[in-house]
Amino acid sequence: MVRWFDPLILARTGVRSVISATIGKQADRRLLDALAAPKVEPSDFSVDAAGNPRQELWLDYVSDLGDGWDSTYAVAHTVARPSLTVQDETGKTYDTHGGELLVFGGDAVYPDASVKEYEERTIQPWASAMRGQRPRPHLFAIPGNHDWYDGLVSFIRLFCQERALGGWTTHQRRSYFAVKLPHGWWLIGTDMQLESDLDDPQVQYFQEVAKLMNKDDRVILCLAEPAWLRAQVRTPAIRLHQENNLDFLQHQVLGKKVSVFLAGDLHHYRRHANDAGQQKIIAGGGGAFLHPTHAPRKQRPLPEGFTARKCFPSATESRRLCWHNLAFLKHNPRFGMLTGLLYMLLAWALSTNIGASTAPKALSLVVSTALGSPGVVIIALLIILGLIGFADARFGRLRPVVGVLHGLVHLLAVFLIAWGVSYLVGPVLDLPFRSLQRDLVSAALIFLGGLVVGPTLMGLYLLISLNVFSAHANEAFGSLSIPDWKNFVRMRIDKNGRLWLFPIGIRRVPRSWKPGSTVREPEWVPDPADKRATPPALIEPPIIV
Known part of the structure; x- marks a missing residue:
């Protein structure tokens, strides 16, 4: 795990942050990418290779990965399995399948972006986990603030040039994307950049995508950070800017079609929902150190009737870990x-x-x-x-x-x-x-x-x-660099058009690994001698939208 209070890492990350902030203000990479790929062509996974409508589709959402080996590989190893049976708190079990689509929800590497860091902390663990498991998933990714630390250069090179590496295949040409899914569902990924800003080409891109949507279509919106919760701790000016951005995208561009908000940046699982069934989910447990769930202690009421429904770990456990x-x-x-x-x-x-x-x-x-x-x-x-x-x-x-x-x-x-x-x-x-x-x-x-x-x-x-x-x-x-309490969200669109959300957590990741014994196994598998490691399990029963 990255040791954030290591003086050398503090100095290096501080310099990178200053440089990236300067680049972000003076030379926005997104404008260049929009000129290089001017066409608005959403990826279409609503039909199969033969052009027939898909009846169902599985996809996985993983955010904030690329930190320590144990944490990142534990999540990758779980996601890579062709099938996974998970149990909820009541003991009921559910059979899930590895997603044909894989979404990286931001901050794909720590402490800063470079080809070397991506290779060592992200690509190698995922490639090792995917080996011999199942067909390459189709990867879509959005950048977080750490991905922007080199001006987005490495992110674009790895995820936006239609490459096949790391056990996946990429499709997008920009740092944001749109994917058409079965039964009128859409997957939308945004790039808010370091200034939490929507650039004009990105707005135009999503306006064109919105024209392709039918009246009853619904959207899964992926954000690099949860503006609805970050607003609790930001200054009023930044809070208003973020809320205006999200409100503009949701209501003015996409037309109130967003049913599910997915975000990372905070390295834990937390879900808010309202009586209308809209979901706002933070799932930043792909490998980075754990963030607390017991802060902020006093929160402003969220708009549109959203209330807290579940967090992982619990606030009590989070407060204990702080000691x-x-x-x-x-x-x-x-x-x-x-x-x-x-x-x-x-x-x-x-x-x-x-x-x-x-x-x-x-x-x-x-x-x-x-x-x-x-x-x-x-x-x-x-x-x-x-x-x-x-x-x-x-x-x-x-x-x-x-x-x-x-x-x-x-x-x-x-x-x-x-x-x-x-x-x-x-x-x-x-x-x-x-x-x-x-x-x-x-x-x-x-x-x-x-x-x-x-x-x-x-x-x-x-x-x-x-x-x-x-x-x-x-x-x-x-300061604690806790590798445990990892999570990701597995999703399924069923034949009736319902979206199932399976929030899967790993309470304690393995600390010991051994080589896979066959070519049909990943490169490394958990060592049975590590008795303290816990199996993947549902954080809460599936959410059905």
Whole structure:
């Protein structure tokens, strides 16, 4: 799994994010793709190869994949099976079949987009899982924000050039698509880009597609992120922009035909529905780290009577998992190296003999020494300013206060560690002040103190922020890199034109694999010795539209 608090990954992803935001504003790749493929030609899967109307069709929706091997491969291995019998909470079983269509719902790779990352984290796991299983599914994909980190170059190369790779066959020519399905159903995939914006060629594309729809046709709409839930945590301006985009597409372009909304971006399963039978489903469990389901704690009412129906994991389980942040160092050892280095540099720059002093006198001496040292003041200010910037926008007007308090806690920790080390190397070990031996021992001990205390304080901060204030949802669970609680949605259009939605979850993915024994098996299969792994099961009974 990607270790999001690894300083090198943080730096690399930050740079990629800035570059992609600049590219997205100045050079929108979607405009070029629209010029390269001007025709509006939806893929037609409403008929078979002989031109006869299909009576039924199976398809799979997987989003937010391409992270760790165990999580990504576990989902791919499950999707690749020709048939799958799953059980719901009541014990009732259902026979399902691998989808002829496969939909990637955004963020097909982490931490950033490149041909190398796609190959290692997405294509190889899926190709290994598909080997010897069933005919290649027809793949359609939409990009998420991580797919945009290289300006969409790698995504277009892999998914929009009608290639056969990774165990699938691609058809689309743009980063969005339209597919005609049996019995008047349509599958629509959008590309909202980093600015959460619908470009004009995309609007024109879907307007032309809408002209091909009959009055009673219905739409499954795939979005890169759930605007209806993201609106709970975004600023009013961004929230209004996203809601306007979705409302415009749904009502003005497609003509109120959307029966099912599918989205990823949040790495869990959550379903909202209204009394009219419309479904809004988040299924971002294709391989990326788990996101919490217990935030935001207080939600604005969703429009059109949508209410929460199911989430996986439960809010109670999600809140319990957040406590693992107390072992932050275990999950993010390289972050500990960073805090150990910062603590050591800050304490070493002071270089005061406070070992024999009482706490008030030692603190007074440290403060007076620090104020007389511009370097120490600059380092302290940079730490505080950095933590103000890190504080979640959900704190609102208290964000600067939270950042300052967080920074002061770390500075207090540096003081207490330095005071304890000074006492140890002075009165206890009796090492001469400003001697090389004392300096080296002090530096090593302060580094070790920062290695343990810094990450622990960060974990405590994230725990309190999420479980008390519903803030830092992304950071508090990104720090844990949890590979479990995976999910995808298997769909079936039956001969009567009904759409069946099978939300399939994997509570704990296998951690051990062994080579497949025959050519009819995937390249790797779960090792039976891994007794803690759980089989795929229905998250809730099938939803019928």
